[in-house]
Amino acid sequence: MNSRSILKLLAIFVLASMILVACGGGAATEAPAEEPAAEEPVAEEPAEEEPMEEEEPMEEEMAFEGLSVAAADCEYGGDISSIEATGEYEVTFNLCKTDPAFLAKVAFTPFGIQPEEYIASTGGTGELLEAPIGTGPYQVTEWVRGEQVIYTAYADYWGDPAPAETAVLRWQTEGAARLQELQAGTADYITNVSPDDYSVVEENSDLQLIPDLNPNVVYVGFTNTFAPYDDVAVRQAISMGIDRQRIVDNFYPGGSEVASHFTPCSIPNGCAGESWYDFDAEAANTMLDEAGFPADANGVRFTTAIYYRDVFRVYLPEPGLVAVELQTQLRENLGIEAEVVVMESGEFIAQSTDGQLDGIHLLGWGADYPHVTNFLDFHFNENNPQFGDTHPEIYEALTEGAGIADVDAAASVYETANNAIKALVPMMPLAHGANANAALATLDGAYKPPFGAAEFYKMDPGKDTLVFVQNAEPISLYCADETDGESLRPCQQVVESLLEYATDSGDTVPALATECVSNDDASVWTCTLREGVTFHDGSTFDANDVVASWAAGIDAANPFHVGNTGGFDYFSYLWGGLINAPSE
Helix, strand or coil, X not given: CCHHHHHHHHHHHHHHHHHHHHCCCCCHHHCCCCCHHHHCCCCCCHHXXXXXXXXXXXXXXXXXXXXXXXXXXXXHCCCEEEEEEEECCEEEEEECCXXXXXXXXXXXXXXXXXXXXXXXXXXXXXXXXXXXXXXXXXXXXXXXXXXXXXXXXXXXXXXXCCCCCEEEEEECCCHHHHHHHHHHCCCCEECCCCHHHHHHXXXXXXXXXXXXXXXXXXXXXECCCCCCCCCHHHHHHHHHHCCHHHHHHHHCCCCCEECCCCCCCCCCCCCCCCCCCCCCHHHHHHHHHHCCCCCCCCCCCEEEEEEEECCCECCECCHHHHHHHXXXXXXXXXXXXXXXXXXXXXXXXXXXXXXXXXXEEEEEEECCCCCHHHHHHHHHCCCCCCCCCCCHHHHHHHHHHHCCCXXXXXXXXXXXXXXXXXXXXXXXEEEECCEEEEEECCCECCCCCCCCCCCHHHCECCCCEEEEEECCCCCCCCHHHCCCHHHHHHHHCCCCCCEEECCCCCCXXXXXXXXXXXXXCCCEEEEXXXXXXXXCCCCECCHHHHHHHHHHHHECCCCCCCCCCCCCHHHHHHCCCCECCCCC
């Protein structure tokens, strides 16, 4: 039982004691010190003793006490000044600067809300990683490691109830294995159909192909703290020496395209500035010669490694094949010998994003919300070590652009940022991939939103259990400290954010907040919360749960800022840095 419930029970107990005293029962020491009650000369007027209005002073003792989390000041360089529970059902975000993408960001799954008391009871880790407690339409019943996550519909969900009482999330690494499950009827929905199998699905009347319109990019990352990638000429040469069109033609489905910029052009200002380098192996080899990397007697300039994880993603449908193709082109086009190294998914994400891989790595990104900050600010901000030492030529322009609400006004700033990315080559964008999922024809409402994951409760299998098969096992179910899509999807079924994305666009719609409104310069946002919502443990949702959930992620000094890796990357990168972080 939380402290709010205890206070209410105490108030009822005291009120009952007062009424007993007024009627001549109970000890005088149990009543509040309201002397006029003992001075009434006429017993025939008890009605004046009993009205509830006399208990107003007790209501003041029960007043809501809001939590807050704050930076010492805005000199730390991030976006968040403070987050305050300004009412039982009101939360105010005070920003250090204007953020035109605020609404899109707060709708994102890592910023979901869990009970204040539960976060504290877990110490910010442990059970929190395995068994999230949210307000969503499904609650986690069991996570059988290596096999499946089982969900049960939450009977007291505030929104539309889930049609299926049970939902089961499983995973299969290979696209062919996922499709076999769908064809056998043991799965209702599968992610990422292999490009060669599109026609198989389309020609089967028992199945339906579901296009995935999520903007994305796959890239080759260079960590410039390891030689020879500390030399920008080497990075530029590799960018010229890889035939990216050949990769798209051979390993991507129709509708995919070679990336002209890191950010897809469907995102406003994504393609401001110069396009990426054209394929020119001769010029690339000349650059390597001039950089001091001549070929030896065997035609080898240097050796390296290509790291990847064997997980089918919207931006990388055939990871192993693309890695080997990259290996082949490095050898044949540039005289670079590369070892292909496949890593376990969680280890790969941790080491690549922390800049620990001595070599190059094959990774990608699917849009979380429809703004250029989601692509550029996450990857190239001042605090991200993924590509080694960061570049002020890039991140200073991004900081400026993030505060400009008008798309046209921001265009020149993003042109500067994109041109700096091309010149400094922290990575090489390969492709923007087309993709599709598939489902049984009998799955009513089957869909894939352009932003975020499909929510199980919006689909009706016409039976008691919905089976959903994705590409890999979640890393953890505490998504405040995860970035992997295979973890975010299972979290999204359970934990809700203040807002959510529409099913057919990147527009935000109410979720746990009925609205979020800003002041004139969009530096203060006030969110009005939905009343009558309960968590899966039966506790009541209020503003303190919002502050506590955000504090565990954004505040480096918070005792519950522990999580899985402790990185809390989305809090750090999307909000300009963690508050109260220790000085280095």
